[in-house]
Amino acid sequence: MALSKYDKDLLLDLYRTMLTSRRFDQELIRLLHDGKVGGFHHSGQGHEAIAAGICASLEDKDYLFYHHRGCNQQISKGISLEGIYADFLGRVDGTTGGLGSGIVHHVDPDKGILGQSGTIGESYILAAGVGYSIKYRGTDQVCVAFNGDGATAREVFHGGINWVGLYNLPVIYVIENNLLASSLHFQNSHSLKEGGSLADRADSYDVPSFVVDGNDVLAVYEVAKEAIARARNPKERRRCTLIEAMTYRYRGHFEGDSAEYMDKDVIEEWRENRDPLDNYRKKLLDSGTFNEKDLTKLEKEVDDTIKNAIAKAEASPIPGRDRIFEGLYA
Amino acid sequence: MMRKITMREALNEALFEEMERNKNTLCFGEDVGYIGGIFGVTRGLQEKFGKERVWDTPIAECTIVGAALGMAITGLVPIAEMQFADFMAVAFDEVHNKLGKWRYMHGGKFEVPVTLRLPIGISGGAGPEHSQSPQALFVHSQGLYVVIPSNPRDAKGLLKQAIRDPNPVLFFEHKKLYEVKGEVEEEEFLIPFGKAAVKKQGTDVTIVATALQVTTALEAAELLEKDNISVEVIDPRTLVPLDTDTIFESIKKTGRLVIVHEDPKRGGTGAEIAALVAEELLFDLEAPIKRVAGPDVPIAQNIHLEKYYVPSVEDIIEAVKETLD
Numbered sequence: 001m002a003l004s005k006y007d008k009d010l011l012l013d014l015y016r017t018m019l020t021s022r023r024f025d026q027e028l029i030r031l032l033h034d035g036k037v038g039g040f041h042h043s044g045q046g047h048e049a050i051a052a053g054i055c056a057s058l059e060d061k062d063y064l065f066y067h068h069r070g071c072n073q074q075i076s077k078g079i080s081l082e083g084i085y086a087d088f089l090g091r092v093d094g095t096t097g098g099l100g101s102g103i104v105h106h107v108d109p110d111k112g113i114l115g116q117s118g119t120i121g122e123s124y125i126l127a128a129g130v131g132y133s134i135k136y137r138g139t140d141q142v143c144v145a146f147n148g149d150g151a152t153a154r155e156v157f158h159g160g161i162n163w164v165g166l167y168n169l170p171v172i173y174v175i176e177n178n179l180l181a182s183s184l185h186f187q188n189s190h191s192l193k194e195g196g197s198l199a200d201r202a203d204s205y206d207v208p209s210f211v212v213d214g215n216d217v218l219a220v221y222e223v224a225k226e227a228i229a230r231a232r233n234p235k236e237r238r239r240c241t242l243i244e245a246m247t248y249r250y251r252g253h254f255e256g257d258s259a260e261y262m263d264k265d266v267i268e269e270w271r272e273n274r275d276p277l278d279n280y281r282k283k284l285l286d287s288g289t290f291n292e293k294d295l296t297k298l299e300k301e302v303d304d305t306i307k308n309a310i311a312k313a314e315a316s317p318i319p320g321r322d323r324i325f326e327g328l329y330a
Numbered sequence: 331m332m333r334k335i336t337m338r339e340a341l342n343e344a345l346f347e348e349m350e351r352n353k354n355t356l357c358f359g360e361d362v363g364y365i366g367g368i369f370g371v372t373r374g375l376q377e378k379f380g381k382e383r384v385w386d387t388p389i390a391e392c393t394i395v396g397a398a399l400g401m402a403i404t405g406l407v408p409i410a411e412m413q414f415a416d417f418m419a420v421a422f423d424e425v426h427n428k429l430g431k432w433r434y435m436h437g438g439k440f441e442v443p444v445t446l447r448l449p450i451g452i453s454g455g456a457g458p459e460h461s462q463s464p465q466a467l468f469v470h471s472q473g474l475y476v477v478i479p480s481n482p483r484d485a486k487g488l489l490k491q492a493i494r495d496p497n498p499v500l501f502f503e504h505k506k507l508y509e510v511k512g513e514v515e516e517e518e519f520l521i522p523f524g525k526a527a528v529k530k531q532g533t534d535v536t537i538v539a540t541a542l543q544v545t546t547a548l549e550a551a552e553l554l555e556k557d558n559i560s561v562e563v564i565d566p567r568t569l570v571p572l573d574t575d576t577i578f579e580s581i582k583k584t585g586r587l588v589i590v591h592e593d594p595k596r597g598g599t600g601a602e603i604a605a606l607v608a609e610e611l612l613f614d615l616e617a618p619i620k621r622v623a624g625p626d627v628p629i630a631q632n633i634h635l636e637k638y639y640v641p642s643v644e645d646i647i648e649a650v651k652e653t654l655d
């Protein structure tokens with residue numbers, strides 16, 4: 001696709017978002033190895049293009065349910081970096097006000113970031129309720145719920161997509177299909193026709209769907225833009241969409257997973273030839289839209305932003321016992 | 331102005347009034363719309379408020395509860411019905427892990443004004459999966475309120491409170507009480523959570539009972555009166571929060587406690603009350619605490635066997651007398 005048809009700011013923003021996501025994760029893993037971050041972290045390295053491409057067409061008023069591998073998604077939706085670093089570090093200035101972030105529960109209602117269910121896949125049904133709420137209130141908001149391919153085997157996938165289709169709700173389900181669910185390979189998780197996809201299932205609910213290369217940010221951007229515009233318009237015959245974005249993960253299921261079930265050569269092939277950032281960077285340069293200087297300037301800015309965010313987060317105090325008794329009831 | 335209406339009518343009035351009061355209040359569940367619920371509690375609502383606000387959902391309990399949460403955190407006030415409270419087992423994750431925890435685990439940044447209406451109780455051969463009273467499971471959960479009325483007036487005042495409350499409320503309605511009539515004023519009123527009702531004053535023994543068992547306990551108390559035994563009957567009305575002040579005050583006076591409930595004894599709702607009393611008032615007690623409760627076996631579907639599950643007037647009288655031996 002020719003880059004000339006795109007707004008230059010958009011092109012650069014997509015790169016900035018993906019790079020921020022990648023650098024955020026790399027630095028988080030460093031903090032983990034330094035023993036400063038506890039709990040589980042599910043790295044989204046390799047998946048950055050999906051969230052960046054989807055969220056580029058969302059606004060603050062739109063809703064997001066991210067999943068356990070979802071830092072990319074929150075960053076793409078505009079969450080505060082120091083806020084989520086502070087969560088990971090267990091500090092009071094985290095988005096959860098000091099509850100931390102073992103399995104991510106970052107939140108920012110002002111940015112429409114509604115949180116995550118620790119039991120994976122539940123956002124399929126929560127988003128159905130949010131979609132009903134949007135439709136009932138008559139606004140032009142959209143609700144996007146991210147899940148993995150594994151979570152899509154859960155019973156709630158049917159319950160959720162059935163509501164979303166039945167009531168024609170402004171909901172977009174995004175499946176980050178990285179072909180793995182913990183140690184379980186995609187093939188051993190789903191009953192599909194030969195060569196079939198998860199997206200095929202949407203068809204029987206009369207929910208429009210796409211299968212897209214999840215490592216190509218512009219390809220994701222294009223399908224999401226169409227889906228989001230359709231969701232906003234109450235006159236559309238179908239406001240709901242399922243997007244299955246194909247990708248692969250670079251690291252184990254969580255940091256510390258030895259990932260013996262993964263083939264090192266396959267990971268290497270994805271890293272070398274299909275990396276969403278490397279390929280996009282090359283495209284920006286090859287097209288002549290940006291030069292090396294433009295990009296290194298941006299890369300430096302991103303590095304500074306990450307560094308500042310970590311410094312601010314680390315300056316925030318660790319909460320005391322009182323914190324656990326706060327905020328249970330409104 | 332008082333009038334006598336059934337608990338079904340009282341609940342129905344509460345729903346009408348609260349739907350009228352706030353247009354963001356919605357009512358849904360299986361068979362809730364067109365026929366007004368299989369127990370008739372939502373009758374007339376769809377006609378009055380339309381299908382967008384009152385509707386029949388697919389048979390999908392997880393989705394009903396999960397969607398209610400999604401609505402609640404984005405500005406609506408959902409009232410959902412589980413056709414039978416037993417089906418809470420289907421939606422356990424959504425109730426126990428989502429409704430009660432969403433606000434807390436996300437730093438207290440949301441309100442979750444969900445009301446789940448939950449028909450409970452043994453009522454005519456419905457068997458082990460349509461007769462239970464599973465409220466104890468959720469007394470153990472965090473972040474939920476557990477409400478259990480015993481009469482039409484309380485049902486109305488508590489349901490209106492539940493709908494207005496910014497927290498998730500599990501509202502347990504005993505099926506045998508739907509037909510029971512009681513006095514309810516015409517004027518609007520609310521009943522706050524955490525305030526027990528002293529149904530009858532007495533000096534010798536305290537009975538704490540819930541739902542249908544409040545009536546049974548009062549009957550037993552009346553008969554015991556003839557034997558010169560003065561019983562105080564307390565209906566907590568909400569199990570979470572629990573009005574321990576009223577219960578403790580009564581026990582300080584009587585020194586004796588009998589707890590009556592239909593749910594099974596082991597880990598039942600009485601276990602928590604007994605434990606609290608033992609922790610705080612052991613030396614005020616003059617006799618061991620007694621529990622009159624359902625047996626620890628599934629509820630048989632044979633209608634002739636049902637009576638063996640429900641605490642009777644005789645069971646209660648016997649337990650009260652044992653505390654006086």
Ligand SMILES: Cc1ncc(C[n+]2csc(CCOP(=O)(O)OP(=O)(O)O)c2C)c(N)n1
Pocket residue numbers: 042068069118119120147148149150151152176178180181182253
């Ligand atoms: C209901 C539930 N079952 C199991 C788990 C444990 N678990 C967390 S992530 C995961 C694998 C998820 O795979 P997938 O949905 O494909 O997402 P991915 O990790 O590949 O991004 C499992 C089994 C859980 N958190 N919740």
